[in-house]
Amino acid sequence: MDVLTEALASMRTDRPASVRTNGRAPWGLRMPPTAGAGFHVVLCGGCWLIPKLSTGPADPVRLEAGDVIFLRAGPEHVLTDEPGTPAGVAGAEYFQDDELVGAYNIGGSGELTSLLCGNYHLDRARPHPLVSQLPELIHLRTRDGRHPQLTSAVQLLRTELDGPRIGSSGIVPALIDSLLLYILRAWMDECPTRSAGWATALKDPAIAPALAAMHADPANSWTVESLAGRAGLSRAAFAKKFNTMVGEPPLTYLTRWRMTTAARLLRESDAPLAAVAARTGYGSEFAFAKAFKREYGQAPGGYRRAHAMPVEAVAA
Incomplete structure (x- = not known):
């Protein structure tokens, strides 16, 4: 079970929105806050990013061709x-564009900078801790x-955007x-190997198998003892290490x-509530509905009606 992929998929509420931004000097573009995570890929040229993080305005960041920026919470x-x-x-x-990836042209007649800009529609109301532990700004250089x-x-x-062909x-x-x-x-490859958190938990020989087991079979009657057995640790040692790395106790x-999986099933499928309950470890539809309402503030049926994803987004 790929925990990283599953964690991100559990937060996804729609397909990414993206646009190719072509700026010729002098140019400047203020991006308003978005509901999700923002990203920028510098395809050619260079520019400056001036972020406004939760702590306030940050120093400008120089970007060159090949640089990738990830903004965890889509700030201005x-x-x-x-x-x-x-x-x-x-x-x-x-x-708003009918093309494969929209084009937005801005600026004067000077040097060209071309970027792929966009956002991933992620549920920020209940973020997976893997995402909430990320830095607000991730800057990766690929040179x-x-x-x-x-x-x-x-x-x-860049190749597909520069010259769309059959299949693009x-x-x-x-x-x-x-x-x-x-x-x-x-980003995880760049994290210090001795740091705590999800970046190391997903690579840890004891914690990673326990996380994979829970993700693969949330309906199983897991106990701290059975998960510790997967980790090859004593109950106490496993519980302490899990809490330190993941940020909360195993159960x-x-x-x-389980609740995250249930919400995803409600958004993306028409499975009966009894089936959703069974797939998430609840012995009855009533017990599941009670637990779900306690976590999400509304009954499963109401949540499904309010949050059902478009068919094309589910299929993507």
Whole structure:
């Protein structure tokens, strides 16, 4: 079970929105806050990112061709050829385009910078702890041989965007979806090996198998003892290590994952409530509905009606 993929899929509420932004100096673009996670890939040229994080405005960040930016909570930020250049606001039309990836042209007649900009629609009301533990801003450089898989994904995207061919309508959305996994994998590779948190939990020889077991079979009657057996540790040692790395006790995380799985099934399928209850470890529809309402504040049926995903987004 790929815990990273499952965790991200559990938060996904729609397909990514993306647009190719072409700026010719002088240019500046203010991106308003978005509900989800923002990303930028510099396809050619260079520019500056001026982020506004939860702690307030941050120092400008220089971006060059091949750089990738991930903004965990979609904060307001500015992209510009130079700090100080006036920045217009990206309006509602920014992502409204019938093309495979929309095009947005801005600026004067100077040097060209081309970026792929967009956001991943993620449920920020109940974020998976893997995502909530991420830095607000991740800046990855793919030059000089760093992160070869991420580099390849960026190069493939640029090739498809520069010269769309037969199959591009399927390839580009899949590459943009995959880009999020490549970004997080590259960031985890850069994390110190002795740091706590999900970046190390997913690679830890004891904790990773326990997480994979819960993700693969949330309906199982897992106990701390049975999970410790998967980890090859004593009950006490496992519970302490899990709590340190993941940020909560094993059975608390199991309940969270069961509810997260249930919400995803309600959004993405028409499975009967009894089937959803069985797949998430509840012996009756009543017990499941009570637990779900306690976690989400509404009954499963009401949640399904309010949050059902479009068919095309589920199929993506």
